[in-house]
Amino acid sequence: MTRTLLWLIGGLLLGGIIHLATILTLPLLAEETTWTRVASLDAENRIVVLPPIAPGEPNPLRLDPELSYGICQLDLSQGPAYLSGVLPDAFWSVALFNQAGVVTYSTTNRDGIGQTVELGIFNAAQTRLLAQQQIDIAEGLLVVESRTDQLFVLVRLAAPHQAMRARFEAELSEISCGPREG
Template sequence: MIRTLLWLAGGLLLGGIIHIATILTLPLLAEETTWTRVSALNARNQLVVLPPVEPGQPNPLHLDPELSYGICQLDLSEGPAYLSGVLPDAFWSVALFNEAGVVTYSTTNRDGIGQTVEMGIFNAAQTRLLAQQQIDIAEGLLVVEASSDRLFVLVRLSAPHHAMRSRFEAELSEISCGPRES
């Protein structure tokens, strides 16, 4: 009886280990990831306004059809990146995602920023240079330290009425994203 229970416990333990190992390795084997989907949008160092999500149509980034979106892909190994512009007078949010699609920083206009977004995105080494005053920044710049070099920025806008959506998306397209021009 004890031998049977030991075999049963051993089988459950081994099955649990195999199960956990499989779950943890499957994402590494995926050919299509959030990063590859964003890369396909050609948004490197520029903000691209995404087409509206149609209900019932494929939605690979799992976006809310009621919101307007702008996306920008960045590589901080090339230098600091900046997000700059004026957003419409309605709810908006800005989120930084790492390569795995995990949010590493987020803010909204309800954080007291207002409608102007001026954000500097730095990696750890660039933040040290910034602290040593070896990188010049404008006053009022929101400094964000990213945990990785490869990331993307997602800007969400919520138009109060559907008729205002195209105007909001036009304003969203005016946002600059990427390294500063010298």
């Protein structure tokens, strides 16, 4: 009886270890990830407004069909990046994602920012230069430090009425994203 119980416990432990190892390694083996999907949108250093998601259609990024989305891919090894512009007078949010698709920073217009978004995105080395006043920034710029150089920005807009969606998406396309010129 004791021997059978030991074999059962050993089998459960071994099964648990194999199960955990499988779960932890499967994402590393995936050929299509959130990052590869974003990279295929040609959104490097510019906002790309995503087409509306129709009910029943494929939704690989798992986006809410009621919202409008703009996406921008950044590489901070090229220098600091900036997200700048005026968004419509309705709910909006901005989120930074790392290559694994994990949110590293997020804000909304309900944080007291208003409709103008002025976001400076820096890596750790650039933040040190900023602290030493070797990088000039505009007054009122919201400074965000990223742990990684490769990331993407997702801007979400909630139009109060479907008839306003096209105007909101046009305003979203005017947002600048990427390194500052000059």
